Amino acid sequence: MNVLWIGAYPHYKFLQGHPVPWMTMLANQLASLPDISLTVVSYHSDISQDETIRLNGVTFVYLKVPDDKVDLLMGYSQRIKRMRAYLAEVEDGFDVLHIHGSEQQYQVMGAYTKLPTVLSVQGIVTEYLNYLPRKIDYRHASWRVAAYYEKKFLPHINHFICRTHWDTEHTLRLCPGAVVHQNWEPIRHEFYEPLNPRPNQATALLFVGGLNPIKGIRELLQVFDRLSQQGNFRLIITGAGNKIQLSALIRSYSLTNINLDRVEHRGQLNSSDLRATYEEAFCLVHPSYIDNSPNSICEAQLAGLPVVASDVGGVSSLITSGSTGLLTSLDVKSIADAVLTLWNNPALARSIADMARLVALQRHDAKQILQNTLKIYDAVMAAHSYA
Template identity: 45%
Template sequence: MRILWLAPWPHPRQATAHPVPWVGALAQLLRQQPGLSLTVLHWTPKITSEVEEFERDGIRFIYLKAPSVRVDILTLHRRRVALVKSYLQHHYQHYDLLHLHGSELQAPAMAAGLPVPMLLSVQGLVSQYPPYVPRSERWLKALWTLSGYYERRYLPAVQHFVCRTHWDQALMRQLSPGCTVHHNWEVIRPAFFRPISPLAASRLQVVFLGGMQVMKGFREVLAAVDLLRQQVDVTLVIAGQASAELVRVAVQAAGLRHLGPAAIECRGQLSAEELAQLFSESLCLLHPSYVDNSPNSVCEAQVAGLPVVASNVGGVRSLIEDEVTGLLCTLAPASIAQQALRLHQDPALRQRLATQAAAVARQRHDPAVIVARTLAIYEEVVADFCARS
């Protein structure tokens, strides 16, 4: 079977681009399947030719030269959508199935009307995000409102979706009435399944993987750790795009008096192995996002055995059973701090949550089951297309 993915896979020249571990991990497993060839199509302004193709690790990659981010926004994404749409119209016949990974980047608009079996894996649903955006992030709200327009207009034409949580399943049935919803979880990178020997605990630390993203709860985490430090000596480790200087400015702007520079460590983008080691040395993961579907960082932490404190939003409740496989909180810093403090003061609770979450998450993210389910879904989508043709 010849599979074409339309997926947010950064070009090798885009060193600072957001990684897509759940997409890459699945690709590495599928490429090993007999009788299956995988091609990934994406776009970037970083290449010099109109089209760049190469093969790496048994996967064929095709990149189209896209307009700059500024031009893309000024043209309301129409130029980029037309570029990819034109390529697909001239090449779709070389593939047995088109798999769209996410709808946030207008993939359904690019693939609209193609006479080919098509499947969309839901990641986030950007059309649902604007109501949750704080007033300070007006530009982000405008961008998501634009992307939400594309979702609402083109998702109804997609007949098959892969969903993960109660939240995205319910929304897809609203946005695309009569569609078929297939359930499957994301693949977690192998490093989180391996046992890690933690280094000697020299300090108490909590982890936040959202960089400085407001929607991931960056400001709430700072305020929560400021409260926490009034009771215990704890360090905040931030992974993702964050600089120590900008974090210091944010702390000062918020008037936080107990969170000095020595209490915050910015690690930048970490590999899976580095994250797994960090998890083994930490008290918990803090994930107080404003809205989320199936946050990969929560899943990775659970598989690795790190307790999670997360906000009860979107699809998070499909990942965390409160007091059983994690602790739910609100966006109030006091709520976040209180749950983290409980884990510190009650080692038995922390161990119980870690053990139970790991057991559930390792079964949920069993790679063999996910691959088998993916292949079965592909067959179902192709069979349904043939029956309708």
């Protein structure tokens, strides 16, 4: 089977962006099969010309496109035009097209191909748009253009891969009559290893959303300010930003109870370093405004780190509150109370960690996900032939 993927796959020379493990892990699995040939096509503005390279059994094609902000002025028409032209040239050599995500116009690029097509839903831009900060910035324009394309072109796709109740609901709202296939995503291998037993209770809260307002950095800091009055807690933040920006943010919120010596910002961590950081934490806090199935929750559950998360988007498809994590509102007291519940009840925290890991091991079974993917490809091709 000759499989063609299009999506925002990391360029091997430019690794500072999101690692998209749901793509990289599955690509490695598919490439290991003797009867599968996988080609991944993505666009990139930082290369000087189109590039084709074969790595680890996968053929990667990167198409040169204008800078994102330049192309935004033209409604991203240049990247769309470039990818459509390439697909028209090569589509006869493939059996199925797998589009990864609708946030970066890949569904527009693949809308008129002759190939049997399936799209894996990541986020729903039309929903995420509602949670942008009030201060106008580049994302307001970019996401509005993306939302326009999402509404207009998703209905051209007949088959989707979803994971949660939330992405299924919104996919069917945007595309009535579409066929939705359920399949989870593989997780980076470091997180399949369980946390080491710790004789002394770890004191750190872990937050992996950087300084992103949509991920709930304000609520997190307000929670930590409240908790700082009740115990000798630490806070570890990973992701975008740095300690100087974090300190300024704490001052801007007038959070006078926070001792900056008890707060760390470790920046962007690779999977090994993030997994090592788990050993210092007693819970992951995820007070996001909107999410589908965040990898941060899945990875923590898989490793056995208890999770406190806001009940938004598709998160409740990952967490049964009180069993595999604790769900809260975005109210600061609600979040703080949940964190204290884990802190004051080690047996409950251990029970939640064990049950979450058991469920996550089944949910992210790499072999089962691979088998499901192949079955979905077969179903999409069969439906295309019948039509």
